[in-house]
Every structure is written in structure tokens, then in C-alpha cells.
Amino acid sequence: MAGLFARIERDNLAQTVLFTGPEGSGKKTLAARVAQKLLCPETCGRCPSCKMLAKGIHPDYLLLGPDGDSLKLEQAQQLKAFLSSPPSLASRKVAVLAQCQRLTVEAANSLLKVLEEPPSPSYCLLTADSAADVLATLVSRSQVFALAPLPRDTVAEVLKGKKLSADQTWFLLEYSQGILGRALSLSADGDFWQRREEIALAVPEILAGRGDPLLAAEGWQDSPESLALLEFWLRDLVLLQAVPDFTPANRDYGGALAQCLAVCPAKKSRALLDQCQRAREYLQARCNARLVFDCLALMMWEV
Ligand SMILES: [Zn+2]
Incomplete structure (x- = not known):
């Protein structure tokens, strides 16, 4: 500028x-x-x-x-x-x-x-x-x-002053996509980090057919951030299945990602990632959030 x-x-x-x-x-x-x-x-x-x-x-x-x-x-x-x-x-x-x-x-x-x-x-x-x-x-x-997104290094420099682990910084740099205000507000948002952890715990269980998809969906529906976090989780799966040596955004949840990879074929992870995009459109069109997340979680749960 x-x-x-x-x-x-x-x-x-x-x-x-x-x-x-x-x-x-x-x-x-x-x-x-x-x-x-x-x-x-x-x-x-x-x-x-x-x-x-x-x-x-x-x-x-x-x-x-x-x-x-x-x-x-x-x-x-x-x-x-x-x-x-x-x-x-x-x-x-x-x-x-x-x-x-x-x-x-x-x-x-x-x-x-x-x-x-x-x-x-x-x-x-x-x-x-x-x-x-x-x-x-x-x-x-x-x-x-x-306004264009900022270079990754610039956002990283600003995040240095925050109380974040190296893995959290890595995740935020991927997740905020160069939007500094977003990276800064999320860095101090305890609810955001807790949601991310809940998703890392719930998704492998649902994909394996063990967790309760509707119970998880109930927890996701009340935050707009849930969909973006799920999308990032699925993006990690898709890229891990397609790109050799890919470092996932959620690199600190390597074990949970591996559990997902063991039960979720590439075709299914791609379909789920597409479904996230559809869910975003439904939410923008003010569809019932509960139904949108139920649908997404049930699709994860289905073999
Ligand atoms: Zn002056």
C-alpha cells in the first residue's frame, strides 16, 4: 500500500x-x-x-x-x-x-x-x-x-510475540492464510484451541465408526470456526494421501491423523472435503446449522 x-x-x-x-x-x-x-x-x-x-x-x-x-x-x-x-x-x-x-x-x-x-x-x-x-x-x-494476504514470514514475525508453541504457530500460519488480524485474534482464543483439540479427538473415532456423529455435530454447530477447523483437518488428510512428505497443518496431531488415514480411503476424504464446501454454502444460505453439521458428521461415520 x-x-x-x-x-x-x-x-x-x-x-x-x-x-x-x-x-x-x-x-x-x-x-x-x-x-x-x-x-x-x-x-x-x-x-x-x-x-x-x-x-x-x-x-x-x-x-x-x-x-x-x-x-x-x-x-x-x-x-x-x-x-x-x-x-x-x-x-x-x-x-x-x-x-x-x-x-x-x-x-x-x-x-x-x-x-x-x-x-x-x-x-x-x-x-x-x-x-x-x-x-x-x-x-x-x-x-x-x-488488500492482499500478507507474506507468511510477516505473520510469523508478529506471532513471535505471542505465547504459542512452535506447532501452534505452524498451524496458525497455515490456517490464517496471511490474514494477520485473524491470526492475532485466534492466537489468544482459548475456545478456538479447545475446539481444534475436540475435532482431533472426535474425527478419528467417527471415521472408525466408533464415535457418535450426532453428538459431535451438536458440539460443532454453535461455532462458525468448527467448519473451518474440520475443513483443515480433511485438507490435511487429502494432502497426506496425495502428496509425498507433506507436512500437515495439524502436525502436532500426527497420531490422530494416522488413525484417520488407516480407516478413510482417499476417495472418501476428498468427498468429505467437498461436503465442507457445500456445508459452507448451506450455512451462508442460512440453512439450519444443526442439520448441516449432522449431515457432515453422518457422512464421516458412514463407511
Ligand atoms: Zn499530528
Whole structure:
């Protein structure tokens, strides 16, 4: 994103900017940095502007996000009023509209004009997981910056400061796929590590026809992380069966993976991995989570 900051210095940044990237990829952090740079070009951290921004009381800065599920018309109107009034402390006004894919159609339409030609000197920074989720008429009015996953070494460097074993770090580097915010939040999430352990215990038993699939599914259904963890477990199986000398993400559960390999033919592990993808689609379509996980666990249990 070096180009982004150079654009601000050259005064060449569009007044409406859209940052896209998966949850945890740093959109909010980046938008906050850009806002600071726009409000204090030196980003000194000491001037009244920087201090007020850090405290969240800068009169020329507005941060808006979804109220409940959506960004409603009242919030759009608040944003319009903010962008249209002159700055009082800095030379510019900066608004951040987080998760702009949640704008209701009514709210988005009310913003089109102000985002097309924001009153000078106002900037509006939008964020969304993917530009595909945002109304095309909003995207077309924005300069879009897509955040790429970070290199593995960069994430590893940051995780060094966390209390993780070498195996846990290895797993998180695989699992977070370069999304630093995700790696950081999971590193300290005790429930996440416990779930991973439960899956390592339950899956070999279910695949061997001993464990109770419906009991396990009951425990999985209440966390969105369960499906991703199961998917990673099955991905390890598929790759161990296909790639010689493959080091699994769950390398600290080598014994449990070996038990699975002994009872699960390659064809079945591939089918189960596909089923995880289908389960993800069902959950996104708001199907009953209990049924989705029951179905997956029963498929594991079946010979
Ligand atoms: Zn400053």
C-alpha cells in the first residue's frame, strides 16, 4: 500500500476510496492510518489533531458502521451532513464507512451524489470484504484498493510475540492464510484451541465408526470456526494421501491423523472435503446449522 500513501502526499487520492479484503485483513487499521495521514500529513502523533483522533473525538473525523445488520438511511444522512459541512480543526474532513456492503438500497442511493462529487475538502473511506458484495454504482464512484494476504514470514514475525508453541504457530500460519488480524485474534482464543483439540479427538473415532456423529455435530454447530477447523483437518488428510512428505497443518496431531488415514480411503476424504464446501454454502444460505453439521458428521461415520 506504499502507493496509497504516496498518493496522499501528492494530493492525488480520490475523495471516495473503497478498501476491500477478508475480515481481519486490516481494512479498518488501514482506513484509520489514511484518515490520520489526511488529517495530519506528518502523522506526528503529538499535535491536537492526532491526539483528538486517537481519543476518537476529532471534530473532522466520523466513523460509521452497521447499526445491527444494516447501514440505514439515517446513517447515510448523518454521513452526508458531515461531509457537506466545512472542517473545523484540520484542513479536511474524513469519514470512514465500514462494511458498506451492508448499506440498504435506500441508504446507498441517497449517498450516490455525495460520493460522486464529495464536497471539497471531504474524503470518504469505505470498507467491504469484497467489491462484489457492494452496489456497483458505489464501486464505480470509488478508487478501489484490494488488500492482499500478507507474506507468511510477516505473520510469523508478529506471532513471535505471542505465547504459542512452535506447532501452534505452524498451524496458525497455515490456517490464517496471511490474514494477520485473524491470526492475532485466534492466537489468544482459548475456545478456538479447545475446539481444534475436540475435532482431533472426535474425527478419528467417527471415521472408525466408533464415535457418535450426532453428538459431535451438536458440539460443532454453535461455532462458525468448527467448519473451518474440520475443513483443515480433511485438507490435511487429502494432502497426506496425495502428496509425498507433506507436512500437515495439524502436525502436532500426527497420531490422530494416522488413525484417520488407516480407516478413510482417499476417495472418501476428498468427498468429505467437498461436503465442507457445500456445508459452507448451506450455512451462508442460512440453512439450519444443526442439520448441516449432522449431515457432515453422518457422512464421516458412514463407511
Ligand atoms: Zn499530528
